[in-house]
Structure formats: C-alpha cells, structure tokens
Amino acid sequence: MTITLAVDAMGGDHGPSVTIPASINALSKYDQLHIILVGDKELIQTELQKNKYTNTRLSIQHASEVVEMDESPQSALKNKKDSSMRVAINLIKEEKAQACISAGNTGALMATARYVLKMLPGIDRPAIASSLPNQKGTTYMLDLGANTDCTAENLLQFAVMGAMLVSSVTGKPKPSIGLLNIGSEDIKGNEVVKQAGELLRRSHLNFYGNVEGNDIFKGTTDVVVCDGFVGNVALKSAEGIAQLMGRFLTQEFKRNWITKSMAFVSLLVLNRFKKRLDPRRYNGASFLGLKGIVIKSHGGADSYSFYYAIRTAIEESKNNVLENIQKQLELEVPLDISSSENI
Amino acid sequence: MTITLAVDAMGGDHGPSVTIPASINALSKYDQLHIILVGDKELIQTELQKNKYTNTRLSIQHASEVVEMDESPQSALKNKKDSSMRVAINLIKEEKAQACISAGNTGALMATARYVLKMLPGIDRPAIASSLPNQKGTTYMLDLGANTDCTAENLLQFAVMGAMLVSSVTGKPKPSIGLLNIGSEDIKGNEVVKQAGELLRRSHLNFYGNVEGNDIFKGTTDVVVCDGFVGNVALKSAEGIAQLMGRFLTQEFKRNWITKSMAFVSLLVLNRFKKRLDPRRYNGASFLGLKGIVIKSHGGADSYSFYYAIRTAIEESKNNVLENIQKQLELEVPLDISSSENI
Incomplete structure (x- = not known):
C-alpha cells in the first residue's frame, strides 16, 4: 500500500536541516512511502544535495512563505496563504497526500488544519494526542x-x-x-x-x-x-x-x-x-478530530526525533484511523x- | 522557644510503630520540643517501652477511637468524636499544642480541622501545600x-x-x-x-x-x-x-x-x-487557611518520613506562619x- 506524506520542510526551529534528513531516513526504511517536501524549493534542493540524495519517491512542492514560531494563528491564517504549513495541509485536502507532518507553530498548525480540513462530523473540537x-x-x-x-x-x-x-x-x-x-x-x-x-x-x-x-x-x-x-x-x-x-x-x-x-x-x-x-522516540502528536491526519513534531526536534513524527503519520495513514473514528x-x-x- | 506538637499516634497505614519512633527522633533533635502523643494509651505505652523511651518532654493524651483510612469525612465528623485525629486537633483549639501532625485519612483530617479550628478571616477555602x-x-x-x-x-x-x-x-x-x-x-x-x-x-x-x-x-x-x-x-x-x-x-x-x-x-x-x-524528605503537607497548623503526612510514611512531617510542623510553629498570613x-x-x- 502506497502512502504519500506532505512534510512541512520549513517548520520547527531547524527547518530543512532537520526535516530533510529525517524524510530521507524514512524513505530508506519504508518502501511504499512517497514524500512531498513542502517549502522553499531552492533551500530544499540545497539540503537534498548536501545529503547527496535523489529518489523517485520524493518530490518538492514550492511554498513561498513560512509561519514564524511566535506568529499568531490569526496572522498565519490571514497573511500566510502560501506558507509551507498551509500548502502541506492543502495537499491533504486535495487528496494528493494522506497526512502531513509539521514541526511548526502549534497554534497556527491547529488553526490552519481546522480551517482547511474541517472537523469530522460528531466532533466539536480537535484534540492533541500523544503516546x-x-x-x-x-x-x-x-x-x-x-x-x-x-x-x-x-x-x-x-x-x-x-x-x-x-x-x-x-x-x-x-x-x-x-x-x-x-x-x-x-x-x-x-x-x-x-x-x-x-x-x-x-x-x-x-x-x-x-x-x-x-x-x-x-x-x-x-x-x-x-x-x-x-x-x-x-x-x-x-x-x-x-x-x-x-x-x-x-x-x-x-x-x-x-x-x-x-x-x-x-x-x-x-x-x-x-x-x-x-x-525523541515519542515525538509526533496527533491532531485528532479533523478530516485528515496532521502530525505535530516538537519544534526543537532533531532529525532522529522528526523521523519518529513521520513514522506516526505512516502508522495512522496505513491503519485508517479516520475511518475508524467515524x-x-x-x-x-x-x-x-x-x-x-x-x- | 518551647514548641508543643500534638501527634496523631494512630494515623496512617502503620500507626504507633511509625509515629512513635519518629516522635522520639524529633525529641532527640529539638531540645525545646514537647510532644503529646494522641491515641490508645496502652498501645502507645507498649510502643514507647519497645523503644525503651522515657522523656519528660513527652506526654500521652488518650483517645479511644481511630478514623479509618477509607472512612468518609462525614462519618469521621459525626461518629468519631474521640478519635486520635479529632483529639489532636482539639489540642490546638484548646491552645495546648501549636500544631498537629497526622498520617490519617486526608479528607477526614481536612474536614475535622476545618470544623474544629475554622478558617482564617479572608480565606474562603483551605489549601494543601507541599515542598x-x-x-x-x-x-x-x-x-x-x-x-x-x-x-x-x-x-x-x-x-x-x-x-x-x-x-x-x-x-x-x-x-x-x-x-x-x-x-x-x-x-x-x-x-x-x-x-x-x-x-x-x-x-x-x-x-x-x-x-x-x-x-x-x-x-x-x-x-x-x-x-x-x-x-x-x-x-x-x-x-x-x-x-x-x-x-x-x-x-x-x-x-x-x-x-x-x-x-x-x-x-x-x-x-x-x-x-x-x-x-520521604519532602513528606509533610501543610493545610493552609485554618486557624491552626495542621500537617498531613503521607499515609504510608515510615518513621524516617514521618519525622520530616514533624519537622515541617516545628518550622511552621516557630516561624509564625499563621500571623504572617493574616x-x-x-x-x-x-x-x-x-x-x-x-x-
């Protein structure tokens, strides 16, 4: 079963230097995994070259903006319509990805996910779950x-x-x-x-x-x-x-x-x-209650830790969490x- | 400065076998300390003999009843008017002791302390504090x-x-x-x-x-x-x-x-x-907001641990906590x- 994940490459304290090595690591461990790296195309390509990585199961979706870690959710929603976070969530809405992972600003991620994806019927509010x-x-x-x-x-x-x-x-x-x-x-x-x-x-x-x-x-x-x-x-x-x-x-x-x-x-x-x-092995909190799988990594995650957030997204995607909740x-x-x- | 403490000798999972060695230890460390052991006189005397202890700074106040660890506060208040807990708190009210220490039932201790001692003016509800x-x-x-x-x-x-x-x-x-x-x-x-x-x-x-x-x-x-x-x-x-x-x-x-x-x-x-x-070194929670110093020890405390609850009562008594709060x-x-x- 093929799984496609949208990774907000720019999110978190360290951005591409963490999200890209983690994505490469995940691709090497999961044969059926496809990853769309969302963010500044040039920065992403530079980081991929640094890691000497080319893979057909990896693509880039350009996004021109980044939500700051201390930006208000309102500002992110209103002013950052081409942010890596928003574009990554859009990919779920457009059914181009099954889940997205971001280490960005929690409030903005939640507000954007809720705005773009909407809630599951029967759920009044989303919740953050972690293992x-x-x-x-x-x-x-x-x-x-x-x-x-x-x-x-x-x-x-x-x-x-x-x-x-x-x-x-x-x-x-x-x-x-x-x-x-x-x-x-x-x-x-x-x-x-x-x-x-x-x-x-x-x-x-x-x-x-x-x-x-x-x-x-x-x-x-x-x-x-x-x-x-x-x-x-x-x-x-x-x-x-x-x-x-x-x-x-x-x-x-x-x-x-x-x-x-x-x-x-x-x-x-x-x-x-x-x-x-x-x-780090418990990184990756699930935003539950939305019509889509959104995983929040710790903002300060290193690539080992961010890999676990990706893994959480894989597990939830392949096991039909949303259907089962419904x-x-x-x-x-x-x-x-x-x-x-x-x- | 002389300090007199009322110790609920019967409270907690272990009763006199813990409270009495701890009291003896405290007396040996604080010259100005007096302790009134409250509870079954015979049991207390037996335990004192076991510890080969006689001291002029120690006295016994008989109490015929014990509040059970799972007893409701209402039942303790209504039916156990001669409990070791109640009598120990009465000693504060009667100004025979500056503070009391109990390892007994938390709810019953709080309800009894509140009923007997009343609240400080300006405080609506008591709180439990710990270090x-x-x-x-x-x-x-x-x-x-x-x-x-x-x-x-x-x-x-x-x-x-x-x-x-x-x-x-x-x-x-x-x-x-x-x-x-x-x-x-x-x-x-x-x-x-x-x-x-x-x-x-x-x-x-x-x-x-x-x-x-x-x-x-x-x-x-x-x-x-x-x-x-x-x-x-x-x-x-x-x-x-x-x-x-x-x-x-x-x-x-x-x-x-x-x-x-x-x-x-x-x-x-x-x-x-x-x-x-x-x-164990952090044992001894303070019930604050009452017109008296009441210290709650962990129910399962051993004598090393109960000694620290006694120490908390000493510190609060000699440093005029109640006056300062007021x-x-x-x-x-x-x-x-x-x-x-x-x-």
Missing part, C-alpha cells in the same frame, strides 16, 4: 493542550478518538479508557469530570473508570482522557521531574574523579537507560454525542 | 487536592498563603509567585486562571507571571499556585514518571552479571542520587479578596 512510555509499553493521552475549557461531551469525544487511534495503530480491539481524575477519599473530581464519567459509563467504549496522574506511567489503561489544561500540565510536570532526575544523576556521576570513573564503567547501562526513556462515532450516536445540546 | 525538589532548592506548590473547582479569588488567596508560608519558613522577604498555566502560542489558559493572573498582578505579592508544569522542578518561582485538581494531577504525574525512571534504571542495572557488577561499582553514586530525590491578608484587603462578591 507516552509506561511500565508495559505505551499509554496514549489526550487532550494535551488544544482545549483549555472542556465539557463532558468533549471528553467523551476525546475518548472515542483515543480509543480508535489505539485500536487502529496497535490492533487492540477494545482499548481501555481511563478518565484522569484525582484520587483520595473525599474528593472525586470536578463537575465536568464527574459528568464525563457518567457519559463514558453509558458509552460502548471499554471504560476502566477514573485514573490518577501516576497511572499514565504505570500503564493502567491504554488511553488517558483529560482536558487540555490538565493534560498539558501533567505532561510538562513529568518532563520537568524527568529532566531534574537526569541532571541530578549526571551531577552525582560528575562529582569527582572516582564517581566519573564509575560513570565510565556504567556507561553501557546508562546509555541503555537513556535510550529507553528518550523523549465508525465509532456513529455507534455512539444514540448518546447524542454529536450534539451537546441534546444531553 | 518539592527543584534544581536550586525547593518549590512550594498549592493547592494539591483540597479544592477541585476554584475561583480566581481562591487562587489569589492560595498565593497569599503560599507566599507567607515561604517567607516565614525560609526568611525570604518577597517570595516569587508563579501561576500554573499552559504555554504555547495560541492558548493562554482557562478563564479562571486568566482572571487570577489579573488579580495577582494587582496584588502586593511578588508575582512572576505564568509558569508551566516543568517550571515546578526547574525552580522558576518560589511558589506555584494552581487549583487542587491540576495540582494533584501534576504531582502524581511527576511521581509516576519518577517511579518509572527508577524502575527502568534498576532493570538496566539488574539485566545480567556484568551490569550488576556495574551497579555494585556505582553504588556510592546511585545511593547519593536516590537520597537527593527521596520523597498580616498579608490585611494588606490585600483593598483588593477585597476577603469577599469574592465584590470582585
């Missing part, structure tokens, strides 16, 4: 920051999208869904979460119940659902302590020549440990999730 | 789970309490306050957080501005303020990834005899690393934070 490491494998979590104020219906829709993402990509027929909440005796979550719990219990999904922050990394459920404010804070807090631990470990090993020699002896183990939790949404129609006014 | 490790020292964070739905005024009150806690305990005159929010271009937080930002900008506090989840562990500000839902999720997510990292590190070192020998060689470093992030609240009165209806 995270757990003790047994991978947890998928959403929303990670697209929606700060959510309704219970939004959370149910996120659950449907998350379940279908996981079942499509991993083949698991009934992924378990956890609703992120706070534990402890007296306190059983805020009002929206309580209502979302009710909706989820009545849905056709495999609803596990409430989970807490630590369950994300325990792997208690396949999917963890929350609003974008909570999801973003949870993710960044986890990143924060992981960085702190890494720094402390390095400091302790660098304390003096004795501890340095210990680090040298343990290098094999330390490198394996580092690799196992390497956030089917499940139709199943949930008796719950009227497509119209929040009816609930 | 967390950062790259430079310690970040104080609140609320960690007492309030799931907060108003902007609640967040401002939390900021006042957090600032005064830090300035009292650390001596820092103007601790910086960060408002926990989500970064990224388009999205600037939910409505309540935006309003809280406005209030904080107009306050007399040293308001830094918005911070993100990773800033907690970077130490960007001295205090991080958020609602109890977000705070609890952030804390538990961080715990979750910390546990995962610890487990992965152990697994990599235990992989085979070569890696095991590397662990043996690196033991010194690994132990120092472990100690530096030992969550003074700052009076200063913020022009903002009418004491009456949310006026804002």
